[in-house]
Ligand SMILES: Nc1ncnc2c1ncn2[C@@H]1O[C@H](COP(=O)(O)OP(=O)(O)OP(=O)(O)O)[C@@H](O)[C@H]1O
């Protein structure tokens with residue numbers, strides 16, 4: 001296993017639970033790096049579609065890894081995702097990518113390849129800590145992280161928050177797409193129940209700032225008091 005930076009904050013949870021937005025803000029406030037792992041699966045789905053590959057065909061998806069020139073920064077203030085020369089930061093959020101991303105994420109060779117990449121990024125990060133978020137971070141990518149959090153919220157609240165971002169989409173359609181993606185992803189990894197040693201932060205009744213503070217509270221309570 002590759003080495004990881006000394007202070008990793010691992011965050012997982014279901015779709016729309018706030019993993020990326022909350023983790024990014026936590027990292028910004030603490031001066032930590034931020035790694036959005038879902039962006040890599042999304043970018044690979046984008047790359048496969050852009051290359052005319054059938055994302056249902058695992059062998060073709062695996063072969064697309066050879067030309068997958070993926071780059072993501074860890075500065076929470078300068079978040080950007082590139083595949084080759086293309087800036088795909090916005091394109092990978094398209095509902096069309098959300099609809100197919102689970103197909104590439106279920107391929108074991110893809111997961112092995114990307115998990116190695118995530119561990120290398122974590123190990124190379126120069127910040128004093130790094131907040132890493134995605135479906136399997138507390139259980140597979142960084143099971144030994146000193147802080148492990150399952151960020152969640154009720155299905156209705158998650159659907160309402162996500163649909164508020166998407167112009168022209170009803171909450172019920174968005175909720176249905178999230179349910180479908182969570183069901184597909186849950187066949188690969190469990191992100192609905194907290195594993196041993198993982199702290200649950202439920203933001204159903206919290207606003208964004210309260211959720212960020214709750215996560216920072218968990219991080220602070222897990223650090224030894226000095227001085
Ligand atoms: N506590 C909160 N209160 C209000 N809005 C929130 C809260 N937490 C997150 N949000 C908002 O909910 C939306 C979904 O959050 P985000 O995209 O970070 O979720 P995610 O878990 O990364 O989703 P996905 O796995 O689908 O990428 C965003 O618009 C975010 O600003």
Ligand SMILES: Nc1ccn([C@@H]2O[C@H](COP(=O)(O)O)[C@@H](O)[C@H]2O)c(=O)n1
Pocket residue numbers: 015019037038039041042101102103105133134135136137181185
């Ligand atoms: N650690 C991860 C992260 C993501 N995935 C897959 O990617 C999809 C998109 O992730 P978002 O966090 O951006 O929503 C997600 O639905 C999973 O299919 C993963 O498998 N493991």
